[in-house]
Amino acid sequence: MEEKLVRGDQTAFYSLMRKRCINHKDYSDVMFLVGPQRQLVYAHRCFLAARSEAFRSLFSQQPIHAVAGRDAPYTLPDVRPEVFLTALDYIYSNCCTLTPDLAADVLSLSIEYSLDGLKRLSLRYLMDGLSEQTACDVLQAAVSHAQAEMLQKSLxxxxxxxxxxxxxxxxxxxxxxxxxxxxxxxxxxxxxxxxxxxxxxxxxxxxxxxxxxxxxxxxxxxxxxxxxxxxxxxxxxxxxxxxxxxxxxxxxxxxxxxxxxxxxxxxxxxxxxxxxxxxxxxxxxxxxxxxx
Structure with missing residues (x-):
């Protein structure tokens, strides 16, 4: 019999990950203080490091025992909590929900943390959803991140x-x-x-x-x-x-x-x-x- 990739119920998988893993305190081993209000967000090093070379590099600079008990959170004051949580959705489940208000900032975060798949999703969402209300945000993101195709589409x-x-x-x-x-x-x-x-x-x-x-x-x-x-x-x-x-x-x-x-x-x-x-x-x- 030939080897064959079989897929389970992706919707059920996503629901379970959101319920028990994404920003869930149980079994988490890293914390982030996100945004100006320092909202506490829980995560798991193994997921983040596996999906992002930037996170892998960040964690390698600080031995895991140094944050035992989750007592040394990383601070991300310039990131909106909802943007960071959207990125976590993608990291844990390979999908996420984008909105016009989030997409440009999610794109910025995906570039900063080497999340190429999320970057592609954000780019496509922004270009497909061009409107009079979003066009300037798309243009600004294209210029800020040197995205030639998005720049052309927005212009x-x-x-x-x-x-x-x-x-x-x-x-x-x-x-x-x-x-x-x-x-x-x-x-x-x-x-x-x-x-x-x-x-x-x-x-x-x-x-x-x-x-x-x-x-x-x-x-x-x-x-x-x-x-x-x-x-x-x-x-x-x-x-x-x-x-x-x-x-x-x-x-x-x-x-x-x-x-x-x-x-x-x-x-x-x-x-x-x-x-x-x-x-x-x-x-x-x-x-x-x-x-x-």
Missing amino acids: EFITKNAVSVMRSDRFQELSAEALGALLRGDSLEADELDVINAVRRWSRSNSLISNRQMKDLSSSVVPLIRLPLLSPEELKKVEEENKKDGMIPMEQMAAAWRFHALKENTPYSYSTCLRVGTKQRASHSYLPSERK
């Missing part, structure tokens, strides 16, 4: 839903690097006035949180704004608004005015390239033909 989604995404609360939480990745593209389906207003809201929000000046916070992002695409009337209004916060450097404003004053083609530059969502203006006739 494709956001560029097609740019105006609504840029008005979302999550947009304000993007890093300058993530926002820059979005603004570099020509396929953004938003007019430049929408882009400028979104960058100003982002900059103002983060300025209040960090107590830094808007011009400092946005110094790597503002150069990606394409001021020459505005009409002279619109540019004048932007300049008046800019006097209040100084978000846009004087040199950048002057370059846009120079374009309108000379009414001639400028050297090839992203700053004069129409985006997909750019509304037509009479001044666009000055643009180089390859920029239209």
